[in-house]
Amino acid sequence: MRLQASILWKGLLSVGALTLILAGLPSSAEDAGTLYNTPYDVALGERYFERQCSRCHGFDAKGNDETGAPDITGRLNRASNEVGIFNVIRNGVPGTAMLPVDAELPDTQVWQLVAYIESLRYDPNSVQLEGSADSGLALFRGKGDCSSCHMVSGQGGRLGPDLSRIGESTRPEDLMTAITDPHEDVAPRWWTLEITGPDGVERTGFRMGEDSFSVRIMDNESNLWSYQKDDIQSIDRIERSTMPSYDGSMSEGELDDLVAYLFSLRREEN
Ligand code: HEC
Ligand code: HEC
Structure with missing residues (x-):
């Protein structure tokens, strides 16, 4: 009984925190x-x-x-x-x-x-898309080089979010925006921080975690660096995405193919 009450309380707390942030x-x-x-x-x-x-x-x-x-x-x-x-x-x-x-x-x-x-x-099955998911897959691995940053089903890089199930939670029009205008709505996890530490050395990396006293970043070689905020000489936050925009470097047809591919990425039905 007590356990249940504390779980409920935790749930309430986190919802409360979200409401505060929003x-x-x-x-x-x-x-x-x-x-x-x-x-x-x-x-x-x-x-x-x-x-x-x-x-x-x-x-x-x-x-x-x-x-x-x-x-x-x-x-x-x-x-x-x-x-x-x-x-x-x-x-x-x-x-x-x-x-x-x-x-x-x-x-x-x-x-x-x-x-x-x-x-x-x-109903995702009722959505008709212009592009071809197969051509999108080829672009994803080839010309777009998306897999150097994104993982799909365990293959690819870690410099961007795992996209294995992106089609479940994201609508086609939002997928298009993600590719053509990546700087809109960048989640804090993907902000870049430039930190000059107590030793005067500057390091750049994704913002892995932060609280009032400390901050952690991951650099391009996947090294984690942890700092006490009191010791830091300077910190710059870049709230833009590290993902390039593909508006212009891909034709309209190619963008449609990429969207069709991403939208097809969902949990396997069995
Ligand atoms: C006591 C029964 C009852 C409860 C409880 C109830 N509804 Fe309704 N709801 C109805 C009825 C009856 C209608 C039809 C009203 C009308 O248009 O004549 C309706 C209509 C609606 C409509 C409009 C449907 C349409 O076709 O436009 C929505 C949306 C809706 N309810 C959502 C909710 C949500 C969300 C809740 C919970 C917060 C809720 N309802 C709780 C009885 C209920
Ligand atoms: C240099 C690394 C990099 C490359 C290359 C890259 N991305 Fe990204 N991508 C990111 C990062 C970082 C984010 C998270 C920040 C943001 O929202 O832009 C992201 C976000 C996304 C999102 C939104 C994910 C979500 O959870 O909402 C989609 C969709 C996406 N990328 C698709 C692509 C596609 C398709 C390509 C190739 C055409 C591509 N990316 C190439 C780094 C990259």
Whole structure:
């Protein structure tokens, strides 16, 4: 019993920390939908849905004749986009059993519900792409030299994120942006830090970890360097990506092929 309570408490703490971090970001209805749609947000949205919404809409969200709650996995009647779904959840549908959510519920969590509902409506098999995944694979290993930095199914470099399952969590249009405009939205893990240590030697590497007192980087040869912040002479943060943009060096057709290949990367079904 005590163990369970402490696990729950940990979960609450980490959700709280996330909310704090995100609290500084723009929160207008137009902007926020795209901020809270990571797989993590979808998972939190699903958890909340199961607790608060499934008794009417069903665990699969496919609706329930007895309660009159509709299937919300397909086209919706009351909303045509994310902001519309947000408003239905926030305000309810007056005169029906669809009540507004608790007024105390933070917008963040409403967006996570939206992200979950959007994820239900999204069927990757129905997506038609221009490019050819086979040609994309050839470009990935050849002309694009993507595998020197990215690992797929255990093969490739470690200078960028593992892409083995990138197609599960990322939509084609976002894959295209990742290739043509890599500097947008670089996760802190991939920032470059230039640190001049107590000995006056400058070292450059990915930001592997950082807290109030210390910071760790990994250089290009995969060496880890750890510093106490008090001892450092200087630290520069480069929040741009180390990935080159392929806008221009690849034709439009080649970019489409790369996107088709990346989108095909998901867990093997068996
Ligand atoms: C007490 C039953 C009940 C609960 C609980 C409930 N709903 Fe509903 N919901 C309904 C009903 C009934 C409607 C249909 C209202 C109408 O349009 O006539 C509806 C409509 C909706 C719609 C709009 C569907 C469309 O086609 O436009 C969405 C989205 C939705 N609910 C999401 C949620 C979410 C998310 C939760 C949990 C926070 C939730 N509902 C909790 C009964 C419920
Ligand atoms: C010099 C190393 C390097 C090369 C070469 C490189 N990338 Fe990257 N890539 C990165 C890094 C670092 C990131 C993470 C930072 C960012 O988001 O840009 C990244 C991010 C990505 C992402 C986003 C991943 C995510 O989790 O959202 C995709 C998709 C991607 N790269 C595809 C490619 C493709 C396709 C190529 C070849 C055409 C390529 N990369 C070439 C280093 C590289």
